[in-house]
Amino acid sequence: xxxxxxxxxxxxxxxxxxxxxxxxxxxxxxxxxxxxxxxxxxxxxxxxxxxxxxxxxxxxxxxxxxxxxxxxxxxxxxxxxxxxxxxxxxxxxxxxxxxxxxxxxxxxxxxxxxxxxxxxxxxxxxxxxxxxxxxxxxxxxxxxxxxxxxxxxxxxxxxxxxxxxxxxxxxxxxxxxxxxxxxxxxxxxxxxxxxxxxxxxxxxxxxxxxxxxxxxxxxxxxxxxxxxxxxxxxxxxxxxxxxxxxxxxxxxxxxxxxxxxxxxxxxxxxxxxxxxxxxxxxxxxxxxxxxxxxxxxxxxxxxxxxxxxxxxxxxxxxxxxxxxxxxxxx
Amino acid sequence: xxxxxxxxxxxxxxxxxxxxxxxxxxxxxxxxxxxxxxxxxxxxxxxxxxxxxxxxxxxxxxxxxxxxxxxxxxxxxxxxxxxxxxxxxxxxxxxxxxxxxxxxxxxxxxxxxxxxxxxxxxxxxxxxxxxxxxxxxxxxxxxxxxxxxxxxxxxxxxxxxxxxxxxxxxxxxxxxxxxxxxxxxxxxxxxxxxxxxxxxxxxxxxxxxxxxxxxxxxxxxxxxxxxxxxxxxxxxxxxxxxxxxxxxxxxxxxxxxxxxxxxxxxxxxxxxxxxxxxxxxxxxxxxxxx
Numbered sequence: 001x002x003x004x005x006x007x008x009x010x011x012x013x014x015x016x017x018x019x020x021x022x023x024x025x026x027x028x029x030x031x032x033x034x035x036x037x038x039x040x041x042x043x044x045x046x047x048x049x050x051x052x053x054x055x056x057x058x059x060x061x062x063x064x065x066x067x068x069x070x071x072x073x074x075x076x077x078x079x080x081x082x083x084x085x086x087x088x089x090x091x092x093x094x095x096x097x098x099x100x101x102x103x104x105x106x107x108x109x110x111x112x113x114x115x116x117x118x119x120x121x122x123x124x125x126x127x128x129x130x131x132x133x134x135x136x137x138x139x140x141x142x143x144x145x146x147x148x149x150x151x152x153x154x155x156x157x158x159x160x161x162x163x164x165x166x167x168x169x170x171x172x173x174x175x176x177x178x179x180x181x182x183x184x185x186x187x188x189x190x191x192x193x194x195x196x197x198x199x200x201x202x203x204x205x206x207x208x209x210x211x212x213x214x215x216x217x218x219x220x221x222x223x224x225x226x227x228x229x230x231x232x233x234x235x236x237x238x239x240x241x242x243x244x245x246x247x248x249x250x251x252x253x254x255x256x257x258x259x260x261x262x263x264x265x266x267x268x269x270x271x272x273x274x275x276x277x278x279x280x281x282x283x284x285x286x287x288x289x290x291x292x293x294x295x296x297x298x299x300x301x302x303x304x305x306x307x308x309x310x311x312x313x314x315x316x317x318x319x320x321x322x323x324x325x326x327x328x329x330x
Numbered sequence: 331x332x333x334x335x336x337x338x339x340x341x342x343x344x345x346x347x348x349x350x351x352x353x354x355x356x357x358x359x360x361x362x363x364x365x366x367x368x369x370x371x372x373x374x375x376x377x378x379x380x381x382x383x384x385x386x387x388x389x390x391x392x393x394x395x396x397x398x399x400x401x402x403x404x405x406x407x408x409x410x411x412x413x414x415x416x417x418x419x420x421x422x423x424x425x426x427x428x429x430x431x432x433x434x435x436x437x438x439x440x441x442x443x444x445x446x447x448x449x450x451x452x453x454x455x456x457x458x459x460x461x462x463x464x465x466x467x468x469x470x471x472x473x474x475x476x477x478x479x480x481x482x483x484x485x486x487x488x489x490x491x492x493x494x495x496x497x498x499x500x501x502x503x504x505x506x507x508x509x510x511x512x513x514x515x516x517x518x519x520x521x522x523x524x525x526x527x528x529x530x531x532x533x534x535x536x537x538x539x540x541x542x543x544x545x546x547x548x549x550x551x552x553x554x555x556x557x558x559x560x561x562x563x564x565x566x567x568x569x570x571x572x573x574x575x576x577x578x579x580x581x582x583x584x585x586x587x588x589x590x591x592x593x594x595x596x597x598x599x600x601x602x603x604x605x606x607x608x609x610x611x612x613x614x615x616x617x618x619x620x
Contacts, residue, residue, distance in 0.1 A: 061517055064448065092520035110533045119529075120519055168515075301524035 006077060007034035008211045009058070009179055014071035016057045024281035025054040027066070029235040030052075032205035032309075035179065035211045035228075040202065042226030042243070043215045044258065046279055050235040051215045055181045059096060060088045075179070085244050094124040097172035099201070101184040103164035107156040113167050114152030117174055121142070135174065143170045143200060162193035166200065173204055180205060180212045186221060198225055219258050228315075231255050234282055234290040237309065241316030251312055251323040253295045289321070297322055339614055342498040349610035355603025363422045366415035371398070374408040374416055375567070381407045386581075389588050402588040404577065410588060414572055414596045421597070424481060425550040428488035429543050435489065436496025437539065441527050443497065444504025455501070458494045466491040466553050467560065474562045484563050488550050495542055503535035541612045548604035555597055571597045 016028040028287060035041045045051050057068050060080060071217055073080040074097065080088065100106040108116060114136060121132040133152075134167060140148035143166040152252040156164055165185065172180055186194040202225055205212045222229055223243060230240040231254065239252040249254040260273035277294040286293065292302040299322065307319045334340055343349050370378050384407040390400045401410035410515065439458075443451040470487035477483060507513060508531060516526045555572025557563035559579070564570045569577065571593045578590025 059518060061514075089520040089522060092518055094520060098515070098518040100511040100515060102511055106515045108530050108534070111529075118522070123520060171519075173514075246420045249362075 005138055008037045008076060009035040009040075009213075010072070010074040011054075011058070012072040012074070014054065014057060014073065015069045016053050016062055016066060017069050018066040020065055020283075025282050026235050027282070028057060028280075030071070030106070031230075031232070031235070031237050032071075033228075033230045033237065033240060035213060037211060038206070038209050039227045040205060040212045040214060040225055042222030042229045043232065044217065044219055044222050044229060045232035046217060047288050051217075051232055052183050053235075054232075055098065055183050055213065055215055058181065059092055059098065060085070060094075084088065093120055093177065094175050095177055096179045096181065097175065097177040099165075099168055099172045099180060099182040099185045099233050102188045103161055104188065106168050107164060109156055112153050113159070113171075115240060117152070117167075120171055120174050136170075139170045139174045140167070142173075142204070143167070145170070148284055161189055162197060165189060165193075165197050169197070169201060169204065173208065173210075176208065178210050180210060180214060181215065183215045184217070185214070187216070187218070191234065195224070201225075219247070220262050231258070234279065234285060236290065237319065239316075239318045239320075242314070243314070245314060249324075251318040252291075252320050253297050253324065254291050256324060257294075297324075342614060343610070346610050348606045352603045352606025352608075355599055356607055359418060359422060359600050359603070362415050363419045364529060366419055367466025369485065370409065370412040370415050372409045372412040374569075382502060383407065383583045386586055386589075401592045404589045405581065406581045410592050413569065414571065414593055417569050417571040417574045418596060419444055420481070420564060421551050421554060421572070422569055422600070424484055424488070424554050424564070424570065425547040428485050428550045428554075429546045431485065431489040432492030432546065433496050433539060433543050436493035437500050437532075437535075439493065440497040441504055441531060441535070444501040445508060445523065445527055445531065447505075451501070454497060458497050460493050461490065462537060464491075467557060467562070469500065470557050479565050481564055481568060484554055484557060487557070488553060491553075492546060492550065495546070496539060498537050499538055499542060503538065504531055507531050509605075519617050537615050542614055544603060544611055545608040548608070549600040551597060551601055551604075571600075 006056070011034070012032050014028050014031045015026070018025040018027055029050075031050075031054060033041065033043075043051050043054065053062070058073055058075075058080065060068075060083065062068055068081055071081065074166065075091070080091070083091070107113065114133075117136040118132055119137065121127055121135060125132070125135075127135060136152060137148045140151060145151055145163060145166055156167070161165060162301050169185075180201075185201065186197050189197060198221060201212070204210075214222060216222055226243050227241050228240065229246045231238050231246075231252065233254050239246065239250065239255050241251075246255065250259055254275070257273065257275035261275065263272055275294055280290060280293065286303075287306075288304050289295070289298070289302040289307050292298040295302065301321050305321070307321045309317045309319045311317045311321065343353075355395065356364070368372065384396065384399065384403050385405050387396045387399050387403040387407075388394055389402040389410075390397050392402075395402065399409045399411070401414070403409055423518050439454045443454040469490050470484065473483045473487055513526060514529055516530050521530075551571070554563055554570060555575065557578045558570050558572030561576070566573070566575055574593035574598070575590050578586070578588075578593065582590045
């Protein structure tokens with residue numbers, strides 16, 4: 001199929017803009033990252049940071065007034081950005097599936113979950129009716145829904161939030177996609193359910209040897225799940241690298257700020273730190289570094305010159321003029 | 331059926347006087363419309379069965395009344411009750427068929443406008459605005475002067491006005507529905523637009539239409555009656571309730587009030603029943619009032 005060394009997804013210089021009345025919004029501004037085979041990538045950033053837009057850009061589902069303006073989205077070596085709508089329809093669901101934030105609204109309230117699962121298989125497989133049904137039951141069992149056969153006839157409102165998200169995951173996985181984009185999959189769930197669902201997703205992805213992009217604002221979720229982390233700020237990548245290194249020693253002040261705002265169960269911590277200020281207006285970004293107005297380490301150069309990505313070694317890179325020293329504990 | 335009898339809908343129905351009265355009146359008309367020819371003695375459209383000597387008989391309970399004609403007769407000796415039954419058939423048929431046409435066209439256009447937005451939306455909604463600025467009577471007059479009268483022309487005139495309310499409602503619901511994640515999920519799943527619209531959006535925007543459709547039958551009966559009263563509605567060979575009122579109106583001031591009053595009363599009862607039941611449906615199906 002393709003070279004083993006090639007990543008499953010290779011996003012290069014992706015630019016997605018929204019042409020609104022109030023000005024052009026660079027929701028995604030030259031973002032590059034790769035997702036390896038069998039790898040879980042965490043895409044982290046604050047609200048309005050362009051995380052979800054990246055997911056929709058990959059699938060070619062950016063609606064007017066938005067537009068993917070530049071960059072390449074290489075999925076298994078194929079550029080998705082140049083594909084036609086009908087080609088993309090064959091990829092959506094079959095090759096790349098998506099799990100949404102709110103399981104209360106991501107299922108059609110008027111169809112049984114059996115019908116909704118079956119629809120995916122009819123669209124993306126050649127199985128006959130009986131085989132599809134067997135597959136649906138198997139899939140429901142896989143995501144931990146008991147009495148699957150009976151449950152197929154149930155409507156979404158007959159399930160609890162956590163159960164619905166399990167169904168959503170089952171629907172996403174059923175056609176055997178190679179990449180799952182999970183957009184805040186646990187944000188709408190009770191905390192007690194969150195970790196169950198995360199573990200389930202992780203196991204499903206690993207068992208099927210699929211890859212996943214986990215979009216979230218919650219570094220705690222990412223640290224539990226991801227292999228690689230990409231931190232976004234104002235539509236740009238500010239830092240990326242393998243999970244352990246990045247969490248242990250963040251190089252960008254923004255990453256450090258995000259980490260500092262997570263409560264820790266162990267160890268002494270006098271106060272949770274917060275990042276001062278708010279995300280700047282994306283229609284009117286300041287010159288220089290986007291983060292400088294909130295950055296405790298900002299210097300004159302940060303106001304003049306936009307920091308470019310630079311490698312830190314060990315697969316890490318950061319876009320900061322003054323990356324934090326090695327050994328700066330978060 | 332068991333499920334229906336135990337449903338909340340039926341529970342509320344049994345406790346709502348207006349719903350029971352409204353549906354009883356609708357049922358009465360439905361029975362007459364379906365079985366009318368077997369329930370009345372005379373076929374008013376069959377000249378051979380008419381007795382000219384019986385013309386302008388007053389209702390049966392008045393002096394000079396004839397028990398064969400409970401509501402009296404008109405100038406051709408037609409039994410008013412039979413005329414009303416036959417007329418109601420035409421009125422209800424026009425109301426229902428025009429409603430179905432409006433609903434179909436309006437829903438289809440509303441779905442397209444809401445789903446595709448942009449130029450499609452602007453075009454359909456501007457046509458709707460223009461449409462609304464023409465009263466149905468004016469459209470009927472245009473049609474009549476161009477192609478003559480007839481039930482089909484009345485249907486076209488009513489549909490031309492009636493589709494707009496469906497298009498607007500469906501467009502609004504579609505706009506809010508396609509923002510929901512299950513529609514996004516359907517797109518992400520690789521479903522073609524046609525399937526998303528028909529299988530996911532359409533079923534979820536239908537509920538408010540039930541109310542609109544019910545009430546609209548009543549409205550259409552009224553509009554058709556006005557059109558016929560003005561002489562631009564149904565042809566004289568197929569007298570609807572409105573045309574009966576008009577025919578009676580010509581002799582109203584000669585004291586022959588029953589030829590006009592009873593068809594008018596029939597229209598009133600029919601529309602009243604439809605509106606009562608429509609109001610109940612609106613309260614029942616509106617999630618915000620729950």
